[in-house]
Amino acid sequence: MRARTRAGASFVSPAxxxxxxxxxxxxxxxxxxxxxxxxxRRRARIRDRSTHLLHELNEGVDRTRRDVQHRTTGxxxxxxxxxxxEPVSDHVLHERVRAAIGRCVSHPRSIEVAVDGGRVTLRxxxxxxxxxxxxxxxxxxxxVQGVIPQLEPHKSAENVPxxxxxxxxPRRGRRPDVLQDSWSPSTRVLSTLLGVGSGLxxxxxxxxxxxxxxxxxxxxxxxxxxxxxxxxxxxxGGRRAFELQKTMTVRAPVAEVFRFWSNIENFPRFxxxxxxxxxxxxxxxxWTVEGPAGTDVEWEAETTRVVPNEVLAWKTLPGAHVEHAxxxxxxxxxxxxxxxxxxxxxxxxxxxxxxxxxxxxxxxDPKTAMDEDLVRMKSLLERGKTAAxxxxxxxxxxxxxxx
Numbered sequence: 001m002r003a004r005t006r007a008g009a010s011f012v013s014p015a016x017x018x019x020x021x022x023x024x025x026x027x028x029x030x031x032x033x034x035x036x037x038x039x040x041r042r043r044a045r046i047r048d049r050s051t052h053l054l055h056e057l058n059e060g061v062d063r064t065r066r067d068v069q070h071r072t073t074g075x076x077x078x079x080x081x082x083x084x085x086e087p088v089s090d091h092v093l094h095e096r097v098r099a100a101i102g103r104c105v106s107h108p109r110s111i112e113v114a115v116d117g118g119r120v121t122l123r124x125x126x127x128x129x130x131x132x133x134x135x136x137x138x139x140x141x142x143x144v145q146g147v148i149p150q151l152e153p154h155k156s157a158e159n160v161p162x163x164x165x166x167x168x169x170p171r172r173g174r175r176p177d178v179l180q181d182s183w184s185p186s187t188r189v190l191s192t193l194l195g196v197g198s199g200l201x202x203x204x205x206x207x208x209x210x211x212x213x214x215x216x217x218x219x220x221x222x223x224x225x226x227x228x229x230x231x232x233x234x235x236x237g238g239r240r241a242f243e244l245q246k247t248m249t250v251r252a253p254v255a256e257v258f259r260f261w262s263n264i265e266n267f268p269r270f271x272x273x274x275x276x277x278x279x280x281x282x283x284x285x286x287w288t289v290e291g292p293a294g295t296d297v298e299w300e301a302e303t304t305r306v307v308p309n310e311v312l313a314w315k316t317l318p319g320a321h322v323e324h325a326x327x328x329x330x331x332x333x334x335x336x337x338x339x340x341x342x343x344x345x346x347x348x349x350x351x352x353x354x355x356x357x358x359x360x361x362x363x364x365d366p367k368t369a370m371d372e373d374l375v376r377m378k379s380l381l382e383r384g385k386t387a388a389x390x391x392x393x394x395x396x397x398x399x400x401x402x403x
Contacts, residue, residue, distance in 0.1 A: 088143035110162035118145030195220030
């Protein structure tokens with residue numbers, strides 16, 4: 001365990017340090033989950049999450065199986081179509097071309113398609129930068145004998161009715177799965193297996209071992225999270241790196257529920273992770289929440305939209321440790337006696353998806369906190385009381401604090 005230098009001084013070996021760290025982590029975990037007061041709830045949460053994980057694993061296996069089956073069938077059909085010398089009817093070819101155009105141009109409805117004897121004529125306005133891609137796309141359709149372009153290229157969509165509403169992202173045609181932001185289930189499984197295999201064989205590659213280890217880790221994480229690496233590590237995506245949605249119905253009128261959410265000073269009374277909310281002015285407020293290891297995290301937020309009894313929206317101001325934005329929509333339900341809430345939360349955790357995964361492991365991620373707080377909110381509005389911070393909170397207490 002200990003080694004000695006030439007001068008006789010001793011030091012702790014890396015293996016011993018690793019053993020000590022493992023023992024300390026095991027002890028901390030035992031204390032956390034065997035706690036007399038909160039241990040039962042924590043163990044129950046672990047069981048629930050384990051069951052949920054197994055359910056997601058089964059669904060993932062089923063999705064992967066279907067994806068492989070569909071891709072294999074599609075590959076066989078495309079190969080058979082290219083090798084077949086049977087003529088393709090103009091009607092079938094027209095539908096194939098129309099489907100392909102939708103992946104190649106920004107405004108597929110502006111392109112007219114005419115098919116005669118396997119030869120395709122294209123007419124209509126189009127952005128000049130998309131002409132070459134459109135022709136390549138149509139020429140690659142199985143059964144096309146030739147392409148006759150009669151297009152009207154334009155440098156910009158300005159003053160061209162058929163090209164209005166240009167999307168923010170140009171169409172790129174059919175791209176390989178690995179070049180897209182979202183991967184298919186089969187590609188994710190293959191990436192994960194390759195990553196794990198590369199990581200396990202890293203030691204056998206000598207000097208290049210660390211490079212193989214990094215490459216394997218990146219492939220495995222990309223496959224497991226289905227997120228681009230830049231977004232995974234929080235390098236892009238802004239406050240919308242992760243998005244959560246929740247819909248629930250509360251047995252209380254819309255006006256009462258909206259008034260409840262509009263009074264942010266009451267949030268610390270029933271939201272477990274919020275310690276203080278100080279209203280700076282009508283739009284801005286300063287929040288103090290419970291962070292990891294008992295630390296406090298503060299940020300300032302501003303209300304971006306308020307439509308009484310309909311919409312509340314907010315976002316954090318620059319400098320927040322956890323950038324986020326949210327929207328709550330209020331809709332009458334059950335003839336006006338209840339309220340349907342549609343809640344959307346977008347946030348960017350520190351260190352991207354890695355920080356999100358670590359926080360989720362310990363039950364501190366925004367999804368867990370939001371679900372628990374919404375249960376307490378529903379109890380307050382429907383039953384008139386709930387429990388937070390180890391104390392019972394009643395609706396009368398919140399009403400008193402508004403006066």
